[in-house]
Amino acid sequence: MRVIDPSFEILNAPDAKAMLRHIELAARTCYKSEEKINEGSAADLIKRLIKMGHHSVLEHSSLSVRFICDRGVSHELVRHRLCSFSQESTRYCNYAGEKFGKEITFVRPVFWKKGSLMYKTWEGAMKEAEKAYLYLLNNGASPQEARSVLPNSLKTDIVVTANIRQWRLVFNQRCASAAHPQMRQSMLPVLDAFSKLFPVFFEDIYSDFQSDIDKFTGMSSES
Template sequence: MRIISPGHEILFIQDGASILKQIEAAGRTCYKSENKITADSAAGFVKSIIKSGHHSVVEHISISVRFICDRGITHEIVRHRLAAYSQESTRYANYSEDKFGNEITVIKPYFWSEGSEEYLEWETAMKNAEQSYLKLLQNGARPEQARSVLPNSLKTEIVMTCNLREWRHVLALRCSKASHPQIREIMLPLLAEFHEKIPVLFDDLYDKYL
């Protein structure tokens, strides 16, 4: 059994300057102010758009992100409806195969210190689940049947694609202190990277949560 930390990978994103220019080109259509577009006008325009709440304009840009997290957290992620999802399937993935190392991979729980009583109890439960899963497969069960004993902590990968307005909505909800600590664990680093790549679009959320 492998124990890993969660994370994310941005799979598709335009460069920040191109994103701002595309948003400006679309947004100025509303005001017929295309004549005000200059080489460096995009950032200021987008900043004013965000401040005014005219967020429909940022829907013209989409970004794809791969999350590596436990299956319990993906149940929360997919509640965001305005997105496309592709997720690792336990119906087809057979973790007893060589390409998976003949073992399951689980996500280290954020809220228990390694070596604590709670952590050791969790680790024992994960090992027991792996043992039952592999035994079922050895006895002829199909992966779609054996997965019944797999835990919420099982590592999964899910690709999420949505527009920038929805990403802002997702991050505003999932970076708050009221959110589950494990979803904050993956969303806060994503917010930091989004802010680095296209700061104007995420300045307000970055300042609020980071």
Template structure:
């Protein structure tokens, strides 16, 4: 059994200024103010539409992100209906095969300290689930049948494509103090990464 930390990867090449200029080009059609586009007007225009709540304009650019997280966190991610998804399938992936190293991979629960009783309880539970999963496969179950015993901590990969408006909605919900701690563990660093690559769009979202 392999234990890893969760992480995210932005799959869309991002040019922040080009994104703002694209949003401005689309949005100015609403006001027929294309003649006001300059080399430096995009940031102010986009900040203005966000301040006025005219966020439909932000739907004109999509970003794709890969999440590597546990199955529990993935269930929260896919609840965002205004997005498209591809997810590692426990129906078709057979973790006993060489392509997976003949073992399952689980996500380290950051709230448990290695060496404590709590950590040991969690590790033993995951190890037992792995062993029973392989035993079911050997007994004759298919991967989609044997997966019934796999733990929520099982690593999964989810590719999410959403427009900028939906990403704003995602970050407002998933970085909030009330969000699940393991959801915040991946959402907050992702927000910071997006902020660093795409100016203006996410500046008003606290994410702390």
């Protein structure tokens, strides 16, 4: 049994200036104001459009992120239907194989401190789930059958691709205080990274959640 913390990787990080120019050209098509394009015009225009709520132009560029998270988080992610998803399949992945170290990997709950009674109870349940899964496989069950005993804490890889408008929607919903703590743990660092790489698109949302980003960084280090 292996226990890890969630993580992410941005798979396509295009040049920010190129993204801005691309979206500016699309936006100025609406007003036939292409002649106003200059070295610094893109950022100013896009900031104004975001402030005005004219977000449709943000659909012309997309970003892909590989999340390593638990199955509970992935079940919530795929509800964002306008995104595209590719996810590790428990039907075909045999975690008893060498590729997976002959063990199950689980994602550590952010809300229970390691060593606490709650954490120990969770840890015991994960060990039993792994034991049952491996027993089923060793006695002739297929991976798609044995997966029936796997819990929400099972680690999964999922690639999410969305346009800029959708990422903004995802961050506003999944970074909010009402979101599940482990969803926030996965999503707030992505917002932090996006705001540094592409500030024009995400700096307003980042400012709303900056204190939460700092808080979850501290929570993760204590887990």
